[in-house]
Amino acid sequence: METLGWIGSILLAFCGLPQAIESWQTKNSDGLTWGLLSMWFAGEVFTFIYILPKMDLPLIFNYAANLIFLSVIIYYKLFPRR
Numbered sequence: 001m002e003t004l005g006w007i008g009s010i011l012l013a014f015c016g017l018p019q020a021i022e023s024w025q026t027k028n029s030d031g032l033t034w035g036l037l038s039m040w041f042a043g044e045v046f047t048f049i050y051i052l053p054k055m056d057l058p059l060i061f062n063y064a065a066n067l068i069f070l071s072v073i074i075y076y077k078l079f080p081r082r
């Protein structure tokens with residue numbers, strides 16, 4: 001069961017990676033709305049805070065990785081390069 005948790009968390013953690021790479025390569029995140037980014041960010045932060053005391057390592061990995069990728073996406077939304 002632990003293996004399934006890790007596999008699921010890794011797959012979900014890296015869902016944001018393709019968009020982070022796209023934002024980094026194009027130097028913008030124009031196709032994403034602030035509504036999506038703000039709700040995604042708030043959800044990640046609140047859930048990360050909730051699961052941290054539980055020390056559920058697969059979920060901690062998932063949310064930490066998502067916060068990193070999301071930070072790249074938001075950076076290029078705030079500071080697009082034309």
